[in-house]
Amino acid sequence: MAKHFRNAWLFTKNIYLSSEKAVIGQVLLRTDDTYEQAKLRLLFDYLFFYILLLFPILLLAMISQNEVNLILIPCLAGVLLGCLYLLKRGVPAGIIGMTASFGTLLISASSSFFNHQDLSPRYAIAWAMSILLAYITVNLRTSLILCGLLCVYLSGVAYIRINDISIYVSSGYSDSFQYLSNPITVILYMLFLIRALGQYYRNIISMEQQRTHEKQKQHLSLINQNLTKQFLLVKGFSRSGKSAFIKGEMELLEACFTEIEKQCGAAIGYLNEAQED
Incomplete structure (x- = not known):
């Protein structure tokens, strides 16, 4: 079993390194600013690992036959793949960060809304990541706009719940399945959060040390x-x-x-x- 995990890890690592070189290898060579390089690496990590994260999420949606998620997950994957393409083309990090953060927040909010206004940690982590990505790669104003949109959505959910308004719920949604799948999805999202942001700060520290050494x-x-x-x-x-x-x-x-x-x-x-x- 340990051997299989090791082989799977090596396979994933090789895919990651090859993809990183293919997508941002040339862009990094053309960028002298170390902070900009760190943002490009963060964007790649965010997009790459989010796409990987969608595979088990899609599998859970297929198991539960959740029609809304089966539609929205490929849409989100398309947005992320499009951002990877923009990243490879050398589009400024701010534009890519804005596209990725708005796309992930709005699509995940749509999934939450049609899944009985689910506000479980899986969605909270995804929203937090979107806002942090906008703050790091774009600016404070963009992240505040995302916070405002999220507050509007949460206020709408509160109004719906308080007034007991009937809203369409995706077929295949069930509270029991959500409770059972929450530990898996939350752990996956937390690993994603640690990998993306943790590596970003490690890159910043490493680049600063390298610049100081130079x-x-x-x-x-x-x-x-x-x-x-x-x-x-x-x-x-x-x-x-x-x-x-x-x-x-x-x-x-x-x-x-x-x-x-x-x-x-x-x-x-x-x-x-x-x-x-």
């Missing part, structure tokens, strides 16, 4: 160049001082010693600066 290398290279220049000057003044000493030109010798002291002081200053950094 800056340090450039700074050290500049210090080495300056030290080399100072030592060459000291060497030149030493030769001039030696020649002046042989010829008995004491004023020139004193001037050489003064310059040597000056250049040594400058070199010590560069070394102290390197230690402080």
